Amino acid sequence: MAMNTRTLCLGILSLKEASGYELKKEIEEGMFRHFIDASFGSIYPALTQMSAEGLLTVRAEEQSGRPDKKVYAITEAGRAALAKGLAVIPARDKYKSEFLFEMLLQHLLNKEQVDLAISKQHADLTEDLGAIMEARAHKGGECNDPGSRFVMGYGECVVRAALGFLEAQCPWLRKNKIKAAE
Amino acid sequence: MAMNTRTLCLGILSLKEASGYELKKEIEEGMFRHFIDASFGSIYPALTQMSAEGLLTVRAEEQSGRPDKKVYAITEAGRAALAKGLAVIPARDKYKSEFLFEMLLQHLLNKEQVDLAISKQHADLTEDLGAIMEARAHKGGECNDPGSRFVMGYGECVVRAALGFLEAQCPWLRKNKIKAAE
DNA sequence: TGATGCATGTAATCCGTTACATGATTCA
DNA sequence: TGAATCATGTAACGGATTACATGCATCA
Known part of the structure; x- marks a missing residue:
């Protein structure tokens, strides 16, 4: 493992809890935008999968007119997984132009x-x-x-x-x- | 189309003829290395395919002890395809770190x-x-x-x-x- | 004698994007 | 009225990497 969508989501969730939609926004507009991307198509499945593995917890926030917002939070197991991901010597930067x-x-x-x-x-x-x-x-x-x-x-x-x-x-x-x- | 392995190979072949192996070396060690990669697994199929489409010609150079070296050269159709590829407004740089x-x-x-x-x-x-x-x-x-x-x-x-x-x-x-x- | 370079290719697999599907709210 | 934002998800597809398969030559 190292820097895939999973690790990225864990990384952000280690700073604050968020929904899939909010993670996407953070990735597009926050600090991360300069050196990573990810689309809904990879974020949502990663989140579902990691909840099933116990790395995240989910809490559904009810909202009027919209689908429930699913707020994810990192667990201890999640922090451990993230630490393991970060311990890997980082791959060389990739620049495509x-x-x-x-x-x-x-x-x-x-x-x-x-x-x-x-x-x-x-x-x-x-x-x-x-x-x-x-x-x-x-x-x-x-x-x-x-x-x-x-x-x-x-x-x-x-x-x-x-x-x-x-x-x-x-x-x-x-x-x-x-x-x-x- | 724009910057896939095909266009990359056409680009290098527009400068000089080369075999798949030599293209890989050029991509790894030449000017291109700073902003592109490609592996054999994508280069060889691209070359075969483009020859079949008439964008390249192949010439087999016999060698003792090794498989024949297949030297590819770009054709007029290939140059046209490359020009079309380059005419596309370039995508934003991607930097992954x-x-x-x-x-x-x-x-x-x-x-x-x-x-x-x-x-x-x-x-x-x-x-x-x-x-x-x-x-x-x-x-x-x-x-x-x-x-x-x-x-x-x-x-x-x-x-x-x-x-x-x-x-x-x-x-x-x-x-x-x-x-x-x- | 064992690693590295030359030389070509295929197949499995991964990872991700794009497009699709749905639908209310708010702002111009 | 139409676009943008909020909100979640799936499925098809594409593109590339990785590992596999083969094998001689050369250098340390």
Whole structure:
């Protein structure tokens, strides 16, 4: 085992209890978003399975008009399983970039396609950076543990470097930036 | 379509002809290694399939003692397919990091585990950086097209930033570095 | 003599995404 | 009125990894 949907859910549930829907939101919008994904199709079955194995408990919260919200909480067995998962030496980071693939083969593209790809990359990175800065500012209280600070710092540093490279290579990106800020 | 094993193979074969084995090596050791992987289990079937579709031609090179080496070359149809693949707006970069997951949950680990994970990350990044620098120095001729320079520059910049962050957070890494250089 | 590199392939299996199915509430 | 959010789940499908199967050459 190591980093599959199960371990991910256990990890979040070790911080706070949550429903499947809330876990998805946390994964998409929280700290995790920069280095993991997961979809409902993998989260819900993982949760059901882990409850059956005694790693989680479920509590159904009634709601008007909606299906009951199933709030999951981690058990002692769950914490043990998580600890075992974390004890595994982490696998090397995996980075997949269609953007860099396109850049490497840029001689096969025309200038517009290259510029478009670069703009898109720049926009994506800018959005990432924005999310980090907002997390730091907005919920300063929630993110003041050493783990969150480390991860945000790492992310900020890497994203800024990438952005800096793109802007150094393509001066026209800076113009767009100013335009966007107007 | 966009970035699957097929497009990847077409991309490399658009630069030079190669066998499945050589493609794997190129993916593991060349420019691509920083942002893609692929295993034999996906490369060989992709190659067979694309030959059948007329995107590639095969030429068997006899060799003593080994199975014939099957050298694949891209056809016009293959170049067209590749162009179509590249025309798709690239998907957002995907970054998966068990390292950052562990760092985020570092309160569940003891100091040795955290330090080990950080050292490993530092070593991995150092290796990546070394590969980039070596590629630049060693085969200066092969990597002087704009695409390679862009990708190497981007990689170098990001990896150095990550390394810088780790070293700023953990001064003891610098000691190790000096030790390693002795 | 044993590991590593060269060389190709297949099959089982895993893991995950996408799409489907359902349905009320709220906001523009 | 239509889109988005809240809320849970299943099933089909895809894509890739892993392990298996084979076997000679070379280097330490």
